[in-house]
Amino acid sequence: MTLPGLQLASPGPLRPASEMATREAQLGWALIAIGVIVVLIITALVLTGTFRHRGEAAEQIRREGEGIRWITIGGIVLPAIVLLAAFGLTLKVLRSQQLPSRSSDVTIEIVGHRWWWELRYQGANSQQHAVTANEIHIPVGRPVRVALKSGDVIHSFWVPELGGKTDLIPGQENVIWLQADRAGVYRGQCAEFCGAQHAQMALMVVAEAPDDFARWFALQQEGAPAPTGAALRGRDAFVGGPCALCHEIRGTEAGGRQGPDLTHLAGRKTIAAGLLPNDRGKLTAWILDPQTIKPGSLMPRMRLNDQDVAAMVEYLETLQ
């Protein structure tokens, strides 16, 4: 629901694309309406009250006694009724946010890291398992069970168009249902302050037709395609270099767990948690100097020679 005539220029909580976000937005509009009315009434009273008796004798002091009704009725009874209604609505929406009726058989575990998102997919049977980062794919119209965890500090998962926030807390697992009713790409962002690069901890949710999703998921479960040509040299540089300490590329010896899984990096739209578009130039720049692009990021600046980097990029570009 949007107010007639008011088209928001950008995505946000008031342009919902899921059932849950829609209900939240409806509640929001109701509360905004209440708020605006209350503010307008009080402002009008203050203004009228001020100018009502302009210029009358000021030495006089008016007696006490008038106006108590304003307090009992305007300050207690009316607000109580309005607040009761608001609370009723709140409860109703809160209740309806519980378990969904049907759900997808894929579940996702999201682990928050400074400053990127690890995504662990689990299919219906235990073999169907995939790990990726920062770009969540879901089948459109189906609620997906998402378990939220943290690997270091508290983060918060927030995709405004799909629903409100839930925190990722070390030592605790929070479960939410993620659903998009319209196909599309939705931007999300970490919403709990988590240190230097909290500002650049974004993510994407790609809601696609169930078939497309199934294809994507099947691909993610596979190991990395074997490289050929120039990419071969890139793989060796990657696996033999510092990269392998932190990154996993399934199907190679690179098995680090500190950074994002890169097995299907080339299939992602962005790198570094939504910061850069995933193209050759940006990828090269990132590998050469992550600290200028994302100061404080936990991927260090390494001493690399340009040929190695070029080869690595060549290789990474093949990781569809």
Added chain:
Amino acid sequence: MSATVLSHPEAVERLTREWETPPGILGALGTVDHKLIGKRYLVTAFVFLVLGGLEAAAMRAQLAGPNRRLLSPELYNQIFTMHGVTMIFLYAAPVLSGFANYLWPLLIGARDMALPRLNALSYWVFLFAGLFIYASVLAGQMPDGGWFSYAPLSERVASPGLGPDFYALGLLFLGISTTAGAVNFVVTFFTLRAPGMSLNRVPILLWGSLSTAVMVIFAMPALTVACVFLYFDRRLGMHFFDAVAGGHPLLWQHLFWMFGHPWVYIVVLPAMGIVSDILPVFCRRPLVGYTYVVMATIATAILGFGVWVHHMFSTGLPSVAMSFFSAASMVIAIPSGVTVLAWVATIWFGRVVSSTAFLFMAGFVVLFVMGGVSGVMTAAVPFDWQLTDSYFVVAHLHYVLVGINVFPVIGASYFWAPKMTGRMLSERLGRWNFWVMFVGFNLGFFPMHIAGLLGMPRRIYTYPAGLGWDTVNLVTTIGAYLFAVGVLLFVINLVWSLRRGAQASPNPWDSPTLEWSVSSPPPPYNFAVIPVVRSRHPLWEDRLHPDDPARTDLSAGSPLDEGRLTLQTSALDAEPAEVLPMPGDSLWPLALALSLSGCFTGLLVGNPILTGLSATLLVVSVTGWLWPETREQLP
């Protein structure tokens, strides 16, 4: 007015001799005069407001457009943290303590606070704790975890520097000042009200700061526990917030907000009291519904302890718990509604005489309601999942904090500066001051609501273009700078008036309360004779109830001039009970505050020798302070 005393020049001379702060540096360091301490509080808090404001100005410059690189992320994070800590802890609460310290004895017809030396201690500790926290700037290691510094981000693993130690120790240090001040207010309230000032005749400001003081007594320890745990985790390797070893990160959040939510009312209840006292003066009538307002103040103070979880709606709590705290947060809007309607009715049924102070009070009412309703929106759990940690919350907190704290404080300065300095502030500049601030404020902070509704999270040092956040942020920055110009106008007005302002008469606004019965500025002993109060509006009695023979007596009575004396009355009805000898100036409070500084510095740098030595000095200072000086003084 005080005819009897004027005819006794000897008494006046004796009183002056007893109560005057001696000249010179030792006099200044040892003084316990609540008026001096109050002014020091005010000036220091204003300095912190400007510091916090300059930090805000830096943030707004960075956020004026997308992808700006004026501040590094590390620096931005330190700056917004220092901004929050400065404003909340070093400005908002102390500035109200300043007004309360200055005004309380004058409002209740006493000669000082009940525990004058404790009062001096509160100030010194406030000052040193502020310097301690700002020493982090010199050390280049400012806290950078936000004003609520959630664990485990603040734990050693994620924040190895000294920042969080400055934070934890600085707040522990400051807590001593706040607690000491609170004790003093409660004691003063229940011992030093002038004879006849029964509970139903007390100005609302007193109810505001009394509720605040009681809240501090019970809320502050939660922060103390949290900061102690944090320090122990960080420096001694304990595990309170460490999920791996049986601790839990949410323990910090519970403790912090058990303190934090009461604290947000702590920084507004006295300000609301100020409004309840000033607004009627310019409406030329008593406040509508005194009793309701007092009850609402107390109710807010009590309910304020039962809503802390509304800051944790996104942490995955059971929905029963969330419903409860959501309901509680909405209930708390009712006492606020009562108070707002009392103000509105006072304006409506009064005869408004406009002045700068009135403008600030009336402007405040509107801003308060705006901040209040956005609070109610965040209290609705499912909508808060969208709003929390977005710029909507930043908008809410500035509407309430700036609206309910800064606006009344500046208005109160226009109102009481004549009493404090003996000079009137310029009304013309004052109008400009108000309008620039009011327009600047709304221009700057209203768009933040929209930014939040467009999905902009808070605490981000930069944002990409193309998300629709550019314009709102630019407007916010412009508004923020305009607001800063407003604050600047206030400072200019103050400085100008101190030299050139018109001389103030004892009661320039024709106000009803006791502080206006003495000269501007008041004499060191405040009241030459302790007044006997017969109504809520001592200086309006002749016009308010001309037929009632009971009249407040400002001139008859004992000057109590045979020493440094004041009159103690009973707690509820303020019946005269004792003549109370008051302690004189002393350097012990300063010594105590200095040894505390030594202790905390020792804890910060991890130097047990410094800590131990300072702790020893501390015990010596306390004993020296409490040891009776003469046989006469034996309690």
Added chain:
Amino acid sequence: MTTYPLPETARKPPVVAEAADVRPPGRWAMILVVATEAAFFAYLLFSYYYLASMAREPWPPDGPLRLHLSLPNTIVLLASSATAQWAEWSARRGNRSAVLSGLLVTLLLGIAFLVVQGLEYSEQRFGPTTDAYGSLFFTITGFHGAHVLVGLIMLAVVSTRAAMGHFQPGRHLAVSNAVLYWHFVDAVWLAVFITLYLSPRLI
């Protein structure tokens, strides 16, 4: 000089008033200090119960604490409250030697408590950094012990002053305050004892 009609008592020096309504400022101050300190311990104990309720491992990790030292120690501390109160009553009556002996016995009992507490510490198989339980145990009992120490210093100072003859009937605020603080320290111990030692046995 005009005189304000004060009641006769008003010219006398302040006393620990019997009327609930009139207390010397120093008395009010001590009551408030005790209130805020009590809140401090309440938040400490809240933290204990919170972490206990969130624990995924057995709580306490090594089973309930033993009572062989703590139970007698509790009795020692409770007894010291009685002797302290006796000192206060004696102060009201102006019995200087009784005040002094009451305070000194309290002091000794308090010291005994701390010594036994030290023994207990040395017996524990865990330390403050072992796990969150250890952190809680040592922090809570440590803060309590620190308060006992402060109470002991107060008692010592007051005893000295009692020996110097500072107190008379109606002029013994320092004694009353020290005793009030001591009662508080004991009451807190009771809450700590129930929480740390007894509650794991109950659930």
